[in-house]
Amino acid sequence: MEMAKAKEMGWNYEEVDVFDVLEEQFPKGQLVDAWCEATKSWRRGTVEKQDLVDTEQEDGSDDTVVRWTLRCQLTRQTFDAFCVCSTAATMKAMLDHVGDVKLRGILMECLPHVDVLDIGTHRLRPDLVALRARLQIKSIGTLHKLRNGVLNDDLERSINAHLADPRWEVEVSKSHFMEMYDTSLRALDKLTCHQRERLSTIKGSDMVHLFAPAGAGKTFVAVERVIDALNPGADEPAPRVLYVAATVELIYYFVQWLAVRIVSQKKDLELLSALVMLFKPYKKLLRLRMPVLQDGDIEFEAVITNHDENDRFDLLVIDESHNMYQDGVDRGIIDDLHCSKRLLLSDNAQSSAVTATFPEMEEVQLTEVVRSTKQIVLGAASFQVNAEAAVPAGTDGPPVKSYIFQASKDEDERMQHYARRVMDAILHVDNVYSGVSLHKRLALFVPDGQFLTKLKRTFNP
Known part of the structure; x- marks a missing residue:
């Protein structure tokens, strides 16, 4: 009727196929909300296909309508719908x-x-x-x-x-x-009472060795100590802080955390220009290329800086120091550097597993484990020499899931048993925490490198 009237009036118009318009609006793979007549509810799913179907109207006439086939986001089953809308419209309606x-x-x-x-x-x-x-x-x-x-x-x-x-x-x-x-987690600006007490002790001493079990927050405390050192007093010269770690990955992790904390405290990221870094083989000093804030994202690049025998630092922080002070380890230029204050960080469990000779320093210990659940802390206690030093301060968390099996005497068969149970455990985690990416969140602990090599070979024969 409308088209006939338009022709009668002499109007110019362009015919548009509604099917094409809707196909462009809701293409295959797009996430939409659709009314499911079978369940009498709105369901969210991705568009699988769109087609035309003939239907009979109430007055007995025929009509052609658009039908969508969608895959439900929750059940992963397909269903048909004649009414779809964007997720934005659904949220606004709600x-x-x-x-x-x-x-x-x-x-x-x-x-x-x-x-x-x-x-x-x-x-x-x-x-x-x-x-x-x-x-x-x-x-x-x-x-x-x-x-x-x-x-x-x-x-x-x-x-x-x-x-x-x-x-x-x-x-x-x-x-x-x-x-x-x-x-x-990194941006939280409040230390626990226990951490504040230990940080106060660290600030009051020039030479400190901080021991802590995994998850007690020794890196968090060290970050706060470094930020404090990077802030000079009104009449004090510009400070220099040296952070030492075995790997460049650990350095990047520490610097990333530093940057997040500095931003959360509304301080200037230029503070990081006073930070110098050193990693294995501990021969060349690194500094950050400034600025580190680009379009709201924290980015940084480490560049080599010349080492002078007269280099002086206000604070030296050595992470994972139980590895640094093992017998026979080459510490490069570290022992030749002039540092007014030193802070060593060590993991309780790892320190007890290696033979290390530390310099004489005041020892400070963190005992409250805040990052891990009570289930993890109590479960790990069975494998720690100094387990009484770890006090769980977190929530209970989910129960520990155990997989018990009879180990075969045949090595190949035994490794196949381990591989099968590892896959069972990963599938269990994926099922319990459906929708959560396990990237950088799932760790697999093995007895040693030899066991790891055999396990990898079993997974990829």
Whole structure:
């Protein structure tokens, strides 16, 4: 009717095929929200295909409509839908219907120890818009509780129970949460009382050896000590700090953490220009090419700087020093450097496993393990010489999963048993924490290098 009228009026127009428009709007592989008639609910999925089907209208006439076949994001099963919309439209509809004030109130009830600052939307990728909650975390213990609630789905279940509306169901994205969690963990600006006490002791002494079990926060304490040293007093000369580690990867990790902490404290990243670094074989000093902040991202490049026998440093920090002071280790130029203050960092378990001769220094020990769960700390105690020094301060965490099997006397068969159980364990973790990337989050511990070589050979014959 409209086209006939347009011709009668002499209008110029261009015919557009609605099918082509919709195919361009919702291409194959795009994430959308679609109404599923079978479940009487909106389901999120990716577009598999789009086609035209003939349907009969209520008046008996025929009509042609667009039908989408989608793969459900949760069940991975396909379903058909005649109504789809962008994820942005769904999020806006939910905010309009429920209201950001009510959603914020629900989150405050579900997270009683967290400050919920506001609720909004955030585009995670071009085809995915999600609800976004901005939270203020005041302690590492609170962050651990939040992490546990996300990973074990307690937070998701609690939010949906408070919503109590079958039209809306919230899914908490574990993968995106863990990305934010990693950054937030480094940016937390509060030491525990135990860490503050030890840091105060370290600042009051020129020569300190800091012992700590894994997860107690010795790197965190060292970062705070270095930032303090990089801040000169009003009438003091520009400081120089030397950080020493066995590998360049550990140096990059430490510098990254330093930069995050400096930014979180609203200090100038130019402080890092006073940092000098040294790694194995401990012959050449490195410094950072400034600036290290590019378009909001922290980037840095290490460049070789000339070493002078008159070089002087206000503070020397040696990470993993139990490796540095093993008998027979070549320490390069370290012993020739002039350093006003020294801070050695050692891991309790690793220090007890090697023969090392440390210089005489005041010994300070961190005993509270804040990064690891109680299950991990207690489980690791069986393999530590000085286990009583580790006091778990974190949350309980999930139970330890054990795989017990009878080891064969035949070596090839025994390694196949180990490989099979390793794969079972990885699949278990992947299943429990579905949607979470295991990259840089899953570690496999083996007795020694020889065992590792055999295990790799079993996986890749």
